[in-house]
Amino acid sequence: MDAALKALAEPRRREILRLVWSQERPATDIADHFSEVTRSAISQHLGVLKDAGLVTERRDGTRRLYRAQRAEIKKLRKFLDDYWTSGLERLRDVAESAQRDKEKRQ
Amino acid sequence: MDAALKALAEPRRREILRLVWSQERPATDIADHFSEVTRSAISQHLGVLKDAGLVTERRDGTRRLYRAQRAEIKKLRKFLDDYWTSGLERLRDVAESAQRDKEKRQ
DNA sequence: GAGAAAATTCAGTTGACACTTACGTAAGCA
DNA sequence: TGCTTACGTAAGTGTCAACTGAATTTTCTC
Numbered sequence: 282m283d284a285a286l287k288a289l290a291e292p293r294r295r296e297i298l299r300l301v302w303s304q305e306r307p308a309t310d311i312a313d314h315f316s317e318v319t320r321s322a323i324s325q326h327l328g329v330l331k332d333a334g335l336v337t338e339r340r341d342g343t344r345r346l347y348r349a350q351r352a353e354i355k356k357l358r359k360f361l362d363d364y365w366t367s368g369l370e371r372l373r374d375v376a377e378s379a380q381r382d383k384e385k386r387q
Numbered sequence: 388m389d390a391a392l393k394a395l396a397e398p399r400r401r402e403i404l405r406l407v408w409s410q411e412r413p414a415t416d417i418a419d420h421f422s423e424v425t426r427s428a429i430s431q432h433l434g435v436l437k438d439a440g441l442v443t444e445r446r447d448g449t450r451r452l453y454r455a456q457r458a459e460i461k462k463l464r465k466f467l468d469d470y471w472t473s474g475l476e477r478l479r480d481v482a483e484s485a486q487r488d489k490e491k492r493q
Numbered sequence: 494g495a496g497a498a499a500a501t502t503c504a505g506t507t508g509a510c511a512c513t514t515a516c517g518t519a520a521g522c523a
Numbered sequence: 524t525g526c527t528t529a530c531g532t533a534a535g536t537g538t539c540a541a542c543t544g545a546a547t548t549t550t551c552t553c
Contacts (some may be wrong), residue, residue: 283398290396291541292389295470302471308500322542324501329540343499343550354467361464364401365408365455397511414530428512430531435510449520449529 285357288333293318294326298349301336305348391463394439399424400432404455407442411454 288294293315300311308327312320327347330336334353339346394400399421406417418429433453436442440459445452 283396286392287396290389290393293541299471309498312500318541319543320500321502321544325541328501340549345500349471354471358464358467361460361467365405365460399511415528418530424511425513426530427514427532431511434531449527451530 282357282360284333285335285353288329288335289357291326291329293323294330297323297326297330297347298335298354301347302349302351305339305346307344307346309344311347388463388466390439391441391459394435394441395463397432397435399429400436403429403432403436404441404460407453408455408457411445411452413447413450413452415450417453 289298296314297311300306300314308324309320311327312323315323327336327338331338331347335350336347337350339348395404402420403417406412406420414430414433415426417433418426421429433442433444437444437453441456442453443456445454
């Protein structure tokens with residue numbers, strides 16, 4: 282989850298994800314969208330996205346086709362929905378803080 | 388939006404956000420939760436969160452009270468919902484790609 | 494097998510970032 | 524006024540991430 286969030290924090294990677302959202306594309310095709318950086322840079326970005334589980338790779342001859350892993354984004358969205366508003370850990374923190382406050386007051 | 392995503396990419400900041408989610412807290416109180424790092428580090432994290440609009444600061448005497456700006460997180464969630472699946476820009480990209488593919492085939 | 498094509502990987506540089514220590518500042522209190 | 528509390532800011536350090544250019548791997552074609 283951490284990896285996914287970090288991956289999305291980079292604008293270029295979000296753009297890549299958008300390109301492969303509704304159809305799979307070869308790396309060259311993706312790289313062609315970014316005139317500002319080299320294909321090597323894009324390849325490395327694709328690696329990050331792949332490690333984060335946000336895209337999958339399929340080989341076809343010399344080409345590698347990438348496609349967005351939508352389920353993973355869905356998970357991320359769910360994470361954002363849940364993380365702050367639920368969980369025992371948060372309740373524990375609140376309890377601890379209340380205890381500390383109480384001790385200070387004494 | 389970029390700033391918000393970057394801010395959330397850091398685990399410590401997510402934890403901070405959780406602490407001030409349901410109640411405002413003074414900086415000291417927040418820093419006390421993190422025994423691994425100094426108070427200064429937490430202060431800097433709070434600065435990042437504030438710049439990203441994810442928390443607000445309120446002064447009370449010598450203390451500064453922080454509170455999560457839930458609306459901003461909601462926005463972020465909406466962003467994740469919309470970014471990849473809509474927008475003229477994506478449609479434009481797809482169109483361009485189709486055109487390029489066509490040219491290659493000729 | 495030689496060479497081209499598609500893509501990654503390696504090595505090195507630069508900038509950003511999380512962090513620490515030290516210092517500064519504003520508000521409350523003796 | 525001097526001291527303390529609560530905090531931010533400045534300066535410096537180590538690490539990591541994004542990038543470039545060169546080298547390398549894999550596959551296809553002749």
